[in-house]
Amino acid sequence: MTNYDFHTPINREQTNSVKWGLRKDLFGSDEVLPMWVADMEFMPPNEVIEALEKRIQHKIYGYTYASASTTNAITEWQKKRHNWEISKNAVLFSLGVVPSIAAAILAFTEKGDKVMLQSPVYTPFFSMIEGNERVVVNSPLILKDDQYEIDFVDFEERLKEGVKLFLLCNPHNPGGRVWTKDELKKIGDLCCQYNCYILSDEIHADLVYTPHQHLPIASLDQRFKEITITCIAPTKTFNLAGLQASAVLIENEQLRKLFSDVQAKQGFFTLSTFGLTGMEAAYRYGDTWLNELLHYLEENRRISIQFIEENLPDIKAIEPEGTYLLWLDCRKLQWSDDEIQERLLKKGKVALEPGNKYGSGGEGFVRLNFACSQTVLLDGLNRVKHAFSNLS
Ligand SMILES: Cc1ncc(COP(=O)(O)O)c(C=O)c1O
Structure with missing residues (x-):
């Protein structure tokens, strides 16, 4: 039924x-x-549609801020669906995950710095690195027995080249892998060892099939939490891409400040009225x-x-x-x-x-x-x- x-x-x-x-x-x-x-x-x-309709009916659509209630809906969703307890302070907003990738590249690297990805991967990973005049370092995934795997020997070799930021795609687009705890721990350990920040793009996190389980890398270890910028959004999960609403979760206060300084320089202030309304309703009632x-x-x-x-x-x-x-x-x-x-x-x-x-x-x-x-x-x-x- x-x-x-x-x-x-x-x-x-x-x-x-x-x-x-x-x-x-x-x-x-x-x-x-x-x-x-x-x-x-x-x-x-329906709850999202109704929340948007109700907001439309108000008929005034002035600047809207992200309320504590929206932040709570995000943190409660992470706790409920991914068993990740995040502090409310960690939550920032962004028009999309791709703009957040760009902002992270600007915040945590300099022109000419190396940023790593794992191909084949979502195209803007490349274009955000190259467009911002950083250097793509690729540690390609290996297709073995019809599933993608990480070549950790190569991964470490690449990190040794002095990579500043690693763009993790979890779950991975296009291969559909949901990285396991073991894989994520190895990634996190190596990134800690080689002083490399992690941007974890978790936009597909809610779309995972049993018996697989999405694990936010920042939730696995206190050390990983300190070096990770996690991007989430209700847009893939609830089909709301046109509302352009996402969140960036950064527990490390220093990193959060660097990231929000870039957003401020770009003139980003808040999401749209409808982005905020849709996001809150989706996370609150979408289970x-x-x-x-x-x-x-x-x-x-x-x-x-x-x-x-x-x-x-x-x-x-x-x-x-x-x-x-x-x-x-x-x-x-x-x-x-x-x-x-x-x-x-x-x-x-x-x-x-x-x-x-x-x-x-x-x-x-x-x-x-x-x-x-x-x-x-x-x-x-x-x-x-x-x-x-x-x-x-
Ligand atoms: C891995 C990944 N990241 C980001 C996006 C797009 O994110 P946004 O629309 O929030 O910029 C997509 C869309 O397909 C995606 O697959």
Whole structure:
């Protein structure tokens, strides 16, 4: 018995949706089914919609501050969902995780400094480092038995080069790994040993499938807490990306000051009225909805992987432990990323993310977003099948 409807497709035309509205500009046709950018085809919890409607009805939308009640909703959510007790002082706000990555790079490194990531990884990790004139140091993940692993020997070698900041993606986009306690402890220990700060991007933290469990790295050890900047947001979890609201959790007072000084210099003052309202309502009332969403997504994950196994023997789906993103290994086809895209867009009429966008190790892969109704999902999977069927 479910309270929420994830089944009925919702028309998003005429809403300036990046995913739907830019299809012609980006892919040359309005006919492609968009399964690329990471937002979902679902309405958020009713409580969020009602809170926003109530706020709209007030009809005055002046500057709005983040109240203690919003901060409490964030800290209570972390405690409830991730067993992480954070102090209220640790909470800062930000328009998004990507702006926070940029601010952290500016706050904790100088021009020319080394910032480390693990490819294949979310594209803005690269662009925020390079755009801010820092140097990307890559410790690529290794794909072993169809799951990504960290090469800790390489990780340590890279840290020895004098890396100032490490961008951790947990859960990892695009591979879907939810890093274990052992892995996170090794990461934390090495970063402490080599005096490297950690920015932990935990935007996908709430979207994790049993038996896996998200562990905030800062919650694992007092020492890790002192060097970590954690970015969280209700935007992926509750499909609120357009509200542009996120939080940055920094327990170390000195680091928090450096970070908020950068935000101040950039003129960032507060979130929008709707960002704050939506964020608080989501974290306060979103539990039941999220539990149901996770069941639906888990079923979508199963359907997608089974479909690929049964219909596309040359493609291997990497089962995500978290996120609603399916990373598909198409390397057996021996096509370039351009050829894969051409096939998907022209023949299959479906838009997936090309793997080479995620840096080295991503070539020959595509990323499929399965956060949609099962009707749309099957349509999309059949399009992928058609794209890769023999050319007639
Ligand atoms: C790992 C990761 N970080 C950040 C973002 C985007 O964050 P924001 O919209 O808050 O800037 C995404 C969106 O897909 C993501 O996958």
